[in-house]
Amino acid sequence: MNMNGPVKISRSERLQTCQEIAARLHEVYGEKILAIGVYGSVSRGTDGPFSDIEMFCVLGGESSEPVEFSHEWSAGPWKAEVNVCSADVLLKTASTVEGKWPLTHGPFFSQLSLYDPKGFFSTLKKAAESPTKEDFRHAINEVLVGEMYEFIGKLRNVNLNGPHTYLPYLAMQFAEYGAMLIGLHNQKLFSTGSMVLPESLELPNRPVGFDNVVKLVMSGDLVEPSKIVSACEDFWNGLVDWAAKHDYVMNSKRIPF
Structure with missing residues (x-):
């Protein structure tokens, strides 16, 4: 053939x-x-x-x-x-x-x-090898606001108004960018794109709820909307606590410029 x-x-x-x-x-x-x-x-x-x-x-x-x-x-x-x-x-x-x-x-x-x-x-x-800890901190702050905050807003909109067919994609985004945050926090590189999620589960200092979202994505168990929303909301709450614990910035002045 x-x-x-x-x-x-x-x-x-x-x-x-x-x-x-x-x-x-x-x-x-x-x-x-x-x-x-x-x-x-x-x-x-x-x-x-x-x-x-x-x-x-x-x-x-x-x-x-x-x-x-x-x-x-x-x-x-x-x-x-x-x-x-x-x-x-x-x-x-x-x-x-x-x-x-x-x-x-x-x-x-x-x-x-x-x-x-x-x-x-x-x-x-x-x-x-030259970037400083502050360089990594700045990148983490940008992902928290630029990606994760945006994802949770989209998740809540979709949960209220649909379409629920968008939820599996959002779960994958939560998992991928959550893994990036953990890699940045630990200053660790992933070996290849196919190993991002399993390798992220081996790194320390993971936010509460992250593992559950990643396991849902890796298993392909993304059919039930309520299960996806619950997992992503739990991860978001864990991420807020994780950011506060490590002094990462998610909120600023009402208008910071």
Whole structure:
């Protein structure tokens, strides 16, 4: 049977493709290239038969405009993405903490280097290690207000007025961003998107009610509206207590500016 989309490819074949992409990058960008590396599951050695390829192409030298774009394509049996960035752009991104830091910043800590004559990836790791506790606190405050407060408002609206078909999605959002908060609080990275929820359950200092929402989502038990609403409300109450305990800010002046 012919299979559309990704097909089974061995790790050795995938690594060979990475080398071919790197060779093409050298042809296109020449002496501007500071470093080339692979990140994601391929760099960790956890890639599966259908995994895609993710790479950095770091450009150095003097440039009047910062460079930041991606080549992303499917070759039929496999898919690849190459992030082409100026060194200063990548270093700034690595040193910034935002709401999904526990999921997005793993690539800055570990790459499979294909070309790095000046040791750029070591510098990148140091940049990723540079954020302060206050940087993490600020990111947590933003998630609490920007996501979690918004989700509980939506949940209460839907519970009153419908449509209840939106509740499973909201439960997943509560679980995902709750996991991000716990990762940020512990300054821990998740290994991959598929492991965010189970790995979050292994971290300490989880708000009361979080585990129940996550277990509902992981089990797929998202049919009964009242059960979803009750679980998310319990988690919200636990989150309010958790924020107060750790001095995170959820409320401000009526108009703070």
